[in-house]
Amino acid sequence: MSRKKTQYAEVNLNQSPTRPACVSVEQTDHLLNDDETQYPYLNNLCPPRHLKILKNQEWLPHQQRYLSILLDMEAPPAPQICMSCGGDGIYRCRECAYWPVFCTSCCWAEHKLRPFHRKSSLRLAGIVIHLGHAGQPFITNDEDEWEDVEEDRGPTHLRPPKDRSCLVVVHTNGIHYCNAKYCTCVGAEDSHLQLTMAGLLPSLTKQPRTAFTFHVLDDFIRDNVECGTSAMNYYSKLQRITSNGFPHLVPDAGPGELVLFCLACLQPGVNIPKEGIDLSQWTFARTLVMDGNFKAEHMHPTDPNNEVWLMDGKGFMVESMPYKEYLKGSTNVVERSDCSNHCAVNHANANRNQLASTGISGCACARHGCFVPHAMVDFQKGEQQVNMDYALVHAMWHGLEPDQRVIHFYDINCQYSKNLAHQLKVNQFISMLAGLTIQPGIGLWHMHGHQTECFVQYAPNFIPGVGHVDGEIMETLWSSLNIIPPSAQGMATPHQQELFDFQMNDHNFLKMV
Template sequence: MQLSLLCSLTLLSWITWTACWMMWVNNFLPIMMYCLQHLLNLGKVSYLQQWLPHQWHYLAILLDMEAPPEPRDCVLCGADGIFWCIECAHWPVFCTMCCWAEHKHQPFHRVEQWNGTFFEESSLQLASLVLHVGHGGQHCPASGCSNDEVTTEEEDDWEDVDQDGCPPNLQALRNQSCLIVMHTNGIHYCNVQYCRCPGAEDSHTADDRYRELLRVARMWQLLKLLKWQGSHMSAEDAGPRELVLFCPAFPQPRINIPEDAMDYSHWTLARSLVMDGNFKAEHMHPKDAGSEAWLMDGKGQVNMDYALVHAIRHGTVPGQQICPGIGLWHVHGHHTECFVQYAPNFIVGAGQVDGEIMETLWSSLNIISPSARGMATPHQQEVLDFQMNDSNFLKTV
């Protein structure tokens, strides 16, 4: 009897405790979770709430940065400053004379002009800047006037009149030729005064110099390669393969591995040479192949067979063997028996490679391939070599 009563009381207590727990979960737990979430969110927004009372102070700082200094005087001569340069350090204020005097060697700086209320966009051309060409920025002695006297024809006549909705700083000079420069910071209309010395008129004509530009581009590429290689006037001429970049991961005796302390036949020192053709790098048949000038014959990659043969010969040591293979993408286009014989998966020491590394380079090479299609044969190969040299350089940095 007593045992039965004890069990009943225990069961009743458990039911009561369960009912109280369920009531607490249903009523008080959501309140606690809400309070906890509110505390977490309070920490996130507290920084903004602390900043809000200071917002007007920050706004005043921004407005002060755009307001002219008091007094608004030229930093050089002390005269009335109406221009300030937003390209120069500390945004100095200049008068008109000091503005163009300080920017005659920096004609592409952006300036703003005081209109009585605020600084609005302007240009150095509106500040009477004249760009002198031919005498190191100074006026031409043959022009018959000094540097201060050279002005634009419309200097005193221009008005803040919108022509087709264009602001004055973006309007070309009227009744006068000007040089339009597309700069990274905007468009500049420059009042240019060319040299008027005898014999200088020929340099002002707009002849087509595209052919000369192509020649100079080839010269520049060759000179840059010679410079990177360490060539100079007293050094010997660069030999074959000396203008290509050194691969730091390629095992080469006496360069990045010792010559007599390693077994070069071991698979850890195996070299992977991949050769593939790019059928998008087409080339037009030259009109006069005999008159083409080769600047890098044998000093770059040049062609596939030449590059492969010299790559095998470069740094070879006794004990090394050539094991032919076919990339995993190309091998399926061969006979069935070629898969188990030439696939890299079955070549000892090849590792988990696809053998198609050259295919991944065509995407970057094909950016320049269409432009090189109509070039002379030497020029095309030099351009492709230069592009691949740049690709190899990016792998080392």
């Protein structure tokens, strides 16, 4: 309704000779509920939408009471009496109905099976998560040594204890420091399996210190699908819920830590031990494949100075500013090719001024086809070696040990791997793990475009430890991802990269399940 029409309706309502000069909200509601034929001036002088606005204001007479109730909820009740025993109440649960107040003993009794209800801290009330016995207390031996956790300054409930009982649990209502005791009975399951049976997904399989409730994992997926919430935004929300005054004390995520990687690839400290085994054996080698995708083009942003990054470097795409500084300070070295003329070499010389990015590239595990976190880069001119070096180095730093071997597939590896070690050695921005052994390879499909001499040297058929791998799985990953780039070409740069992060993370997740 225009402003002129609204004013006309108001004038008629207040000055009509066929109705009282002043009509209250309650009287207007009465008119709305009666037969319109009894009050014909309603149809002539006031449109129905205006009357609906008046009806929607029926809460106004109670606004002070609403405000009083909301303010009462922000402060402890007076007096603070435990609702169970009538004693001195010191804990108020915001997850229970009516936010009841409990004393320490009653709080423990009411919440021993609800350890993630939001208060100052259920750990301070003595709540312990007993694992392996369906939540029931049991006798355990706590003499095993455990790595100490440094205590941070800040509120008491944000300080983790310095013993093995400290378990960081991420739930829908924030991040919790919990006391946890694992079952040590004969034949007991491993600690990570005890957590899983309790509805907690551990971050590691050996000595887990962090776990995620299945509720928070489901809640994030729903937020992402329905509301477009990024993982970085979702975790920031959990930080604010945990401590609105001290969000910086809540554990933060590092590069690539907000996305999933392959569960089957051998990762020391994750699914195989770091000590006691010879990681240099070919059976523990990491197989990687690297390739570029020229469908993922991106146009120049309209206002790059006002772009806001929400998940910069926390997913699969590398962090923006270090990558820009690397490109600015590094020279692209073009190796002289003594093999066939490949498409990747031709694309390296492509330059389209209307595009900010001519494509993306990165690494995935060659056996299972999972994208490697924080190892995806974009192209500025084409598939240049300077771009590929940055992606490869960050893939090597993800979950690898120096004595582990790496089998690396790339469609022009006969040219790319010539002086790779020297180029990385003299580069001041990136460096490879010291002592890392890299075996270059070429996928079987691209091998047919090479010279005969390349077949024996680079084909996966002749590389020890590679198994039955064709080295071409990256092509299948691009085919599913290429549905997205047409709709993402004109997006802001952060939005486009977060979209790629989510799609790659969903791809890795589907591989796991």
